Amino acid sequence: MTRLGSRALVALVVAIFAGRAVAQASAPSMYLTPIGPPIGVEVAKKAAAAAISEAHKNGWLMAVAVVDPAGTLVYYEKMDNVQIGSAKVAVLKARSAALYKRPTKVFQDALAGGGVGTRVLALEGAVPVEGGLPLIQGGKLVGAIGLSGDLSENDGKCAAAGVAAIKD
Numbered sequence: 001m002t003r004l005g006s007r008a009l010v011a012l013v014v015a016i017f018a019g020r021a022v023a024q025a026s027a028p029s030m031y032l033t034p035i036g037p038p039i040g041v042e043v044a045k046k047a048a049a050a051a052i053s054e055a056h057k058n059g060w061l062m063a064v065a066v067v068d069p070a071g072t073l074v075y076y077e078k079m080d081n082v083q084i085g086s087a088k089v090a091v092l093k094a095r096s097a098a099l100y101k102r103p104t105k106v107f108q109d110a111l112a113g114g115g116v117g118t119r120v121l122a123l124e125g126a127v128p129v130e131g132g133l134p135l136i137q138g139g140k141l142v143g144a145i146g147l148s149g150d151l152s153e154n155d156g157k158c159a160a161a162g163v164a165a166i167k168d
Helices: 003-026 041-058 084-099 104-113 115-122 152-165
Strands: 063-067 073-078 132-137 140-148
Touching: 041 063, 041 073, 041 140, 041 152, 063 084, 063 152, 073 084, 084 104, 084 132, 084 140, 104 115, 104 152, 132 152, 140 152
Parallel strands: none
Antiparallel strands: 063 073, 063 140, 132 140
């Protein structure tokens, strides 16, 4: 192997391990959260109502979906005049947050970082757009909430309002 080839190989190995260290250091511990009993419809409605209230307060149009830990739809609501595509995206964000036990913003940030972060594209059902959050009760994952309809950061604010409404 040439000297240039050896240096390139060493640089590649260092970059790979540095990328892994950064990814591991910044990875949330949510994946360790145990799965609990599925969220009930009344609690799901409460989370959705808080999320929709946040949307109304800010003049945003939203679709909201609440799923159980397996990603099965428990509750869905769509505001009048929300874009049609958001109806589907809200469900996909909720499923992604439930199945991977982490906020969808984690995938968005990983993808935006490039490099090893692009591996997110290989995760089936991982939605790399903010707006999906896990729902935790009693320290266990009971489901997730997903919102879509405005800028993804606004979707995330509404999802956070839904999470806050059902905190232990």
